[in-house]
Amino acid sequence: MAEPQMKADVPAIDVNDLHKSFGEIEVLKGIDVHVDNGEVVCVIGPSGSGKSTLLRCVNLLEIPTSGKIFVEGEEITDPDIDVDKIRARIGMVFQSFNLFPHLDVLGNLAIAQQRVKKRSKNEAVDIARKNLAKVGIPEKEDAYPAHLSGGQQQRVAIARALSMDPDMMLFDEPTSALDPELVGDVLAVMKNLAQEGMTMMVVTHEMGFAREVGDKLVFMDDGLIVEEGVPSEVLADPQHERTQSFLSKVL
Amino acid sequence: MAMSPRKRARLSRGIQYAVLIVLAVLLVLLSDLGSLQKNFLDVDIMRAMLPDVITTALKNTVLYTACGFTLGLVLGLFLALMRLSSVGPYRWLATAFIEFFRGLPALVVFIALSVGVPIAFPGREVPGDELGIATLALGLIGGAYMAETIRAGIQAVPKGQMEAARSLGMPSSRAMRSIVIPQAFRIVLPPLTNELILLTKDSSLVYLLGYTLSTVELASFGREVLNQEKNFTPLIVISLSYLLITVPLAIVVRRMEARSGRAR
Numbered sequence: 001m002a003e004p005q006m007k008a009d010v011p012a013i014d015v016n017d018l019h020k021s022f023g024e025i026e027v028l029k030g031i032d033v034h035v036d037n038g039e040v041v042c043v044i045g046p047s048g049s050g051k052s053t054l055l056r057c058v059n060l061l062e063i064p065t066s067g068k069i070f071v072e073g074e075e076i077t078d079p080d081i082d083v084d085k086i087r088a089r090i091g092m093v094f095q096s097f098n099l100f101p102h103l104d105v106l107g108n109l110a111i112a113q114q115r116v117k118k119r120s121k122n123e124a125v126d127i128a129r130k131n132l133a134k135v136g137i138p139e140k141e142d143a144y145p146a147h148l149s150g151g152q153q154q155r156v157a158i159a160r161a162l163s164m165d166p167d168m169m170l171f172d173e174p175t176s177a178l179d180p181e182l183v184g185d186v187l188a189v190m191k192n193l194a195q196e197g198m199t200m201m202v203v204t205h206e207m208g209f210a211r212e213v214g215d216k217l218v219f220m221d222d223g224l225i226v227e228e229g230v231p232s233e234v235l236a237d238p239q240h241e242r243t244q245s246f247l248s249k250v251l
Numbered sequence: 252m253a254m255s256p257r258k259r260a261r262l263s264r265g266i267q268y269a270v271l272i273v274l275a276v277l278l279v280l281l282s283d284l285g286s287l288q289k290n291f292l293d294v295d296i297m298r299a300m301l302p303d304v305i306t307t308a309l310k311n312t313v314l315y316t317a318c319g320f321t322l323g324l325v326l327g328l329f330l331a332l333m334r335l336s337s338v339g340p341y342r343w344l345a346t347a348f349i350e351f352f353r354g355l356p357a358l359v360v361f362i363a364l365s366v367g368v369p370i371a372f373p374g375r376e377v378p379g380d381e382l383g384i385a386t387l388a389l390g391l392i393g394g395a396y397m398a399e400t401i402r403a404g405i406q407a408v409p410k411g412q413m414e415a416a417r418s419l420g421m422p423s424s425r426a427m428r429s430i431v432i433p434q435a436f437r438i439v440l441p442p443l444t445n446e447l448i449l450l451t452k453d454s455s456l457v458y459l460l461g462y463t464l465s466t467v468e469l470a471s472f473g474r475e476v477l478n479q480e481k482n483f484t485p486l487i488v489i490s491l492s493y494l495l496i497t498v499p500l501a502i503v504v505r506r507m508e509a510r511s512g513r514a515r
Contacts (some may be wrong), residue, residue: 022423046497060338060420061414072431084417084420084421084422087417087418087419087420088419088420089420090418091418092415092418092419094411094414094415096411098411098412098415099408099415100412100415100416100430100434100438101434102433102434111429112416112419112420112421115421115425115429116419116420116421116425117420157415160419161418164419164420234477241470
């Protein structure tokens with residue numbers, strides 16, 4: 001088959017000395033992160049700290065200025081890489097859902113399967129239904145995104161990413177745009193995913209989720225990783241002064 | 252003596268209705284209805300025009316407009332994509348084309364294609380006779396206008412749509428076709444209809460090419476009968492015929508808007 005290497009040996013995501021500038025402004029100032037297979041890494045930090053940019057660099061929605069990123073051992077920062085192939089292996093969930101408003105829920109889940117994975121319509125729909133059931137809204141398959149609540153939309157977005165059978169999932173503040181009472185449903189879906197062994201990198205403000213589900217917590221500030229470690233330990237006993245100050249404001 | 256806002260609003264509405272009624276009454280009193288009817292609503296002339304105005308003239312107007320619009324739409328889409336291209340020369344070419352054909356009177360384009368082309372390229376002319384020239388002229392003009400509309404529509408689709416499509420592994424051309432352009436067209440549907448209505452009226456310029464019994468369209472047909480009968484009734488007839496095209500069009504678009512409104 002196409003992937004003969006043993007995945008367990010290579011980290012799912014390996015970021016080395018990543019820098020990213022927008023014009024004059026350096027947003028990432030040398031980031032090193034490792035995400036092992038099946039690991040859930042939560043990234044927290046104040047807004048403007050570069051955590052979303054870091055996540056977006058991992059599937060090349062932003063092109064790094066310098067540094068290297070490896071996905072399952074493959075250097076994706078190599079200019080000769082087939083970006084679309086890499087992206088099809090990495091599921092991405094956005095803060096603003098970004099469902100396709102002109103397609104119904106099944107269409108949202110099927111279109112990339114058909115166009116990118118070249119699955120037949122029947123196969124794509126079967127997989128779509130399976131994933132809709134997984135995120136707990138099988139009854140919404142004919143609805144258009146505009147008729148769904150934020151929480152439902154985000155769960156459809158997760159199902160859409162899962163329908164591509166990704167090896168790992170990136171979450172960019174998945175619950176930040178949701179009404180408070182809808183956050184729980186989305187987090188529950190993510191927790192299930194983590195328990196099934198999905199490799200996840202989650203930019204979030206949900207400290208409870210990070211503590212309960214995360215294997216590792218990364219605190220970023222001003223384009224740098226200030227502190228990282230086991231979530232419960234970092235949250236309970238932050239070593240760095242900036243982490244302490246941030247956590248005292250959000251907890 | 253202060254009036255409550257609600258009373259004032261009612262009074263203002265009353266005045267507006269009154270103005271309307273007074274104007275209508277004045278219009279009727281001042282106009283010479285008898286002569287109006289004789290000069291503009293001659294039933295015999297209407298009857299004489301009747302089969303041909305629909306079966307030939309209206310049909311040809313629709314045909315010229317439809318062909319021109321179709322060409323313009325395809326051209327406009329390509330120009331819009333060129334305007335958004337990352338390759339400089341494509342952008343410049345598209346911009347030059349758009350500015351040129353938007354600035355030119357439709358009349359000049361028609362003359363250039365019918366008279367200019369045979370002079371510029373001896374022995375050659377635009378193929379397809381009247382239909383060919385009309386399609387090309389209306390297509391070039393419509394394309395230039397629609398290009399800017401479509402470009403604006405594409406840019407109005409939120410950036411997150413492209414990002415979501417790309418992050419699912421779609422190449423950018425596929426994301427454009429499957430995700431961005433379908434949404435852009437919903438956005439530009441109303442202005443595009445406007446363009447179609449304008450083109451319908453521009454199609455009257457086909458009269459410059461001369462016409463035969465079979466290629467005559469509404470405006471030429473009206474003018475012909477007007478000259479024969481020395482009576483303005485044909486203008487009313489062709490005006491109603493134009494409305495016969497444009498009003499249903501407007502209704503269809505309103506329906507489509509309502510439907511896509513549900514999906515948004």
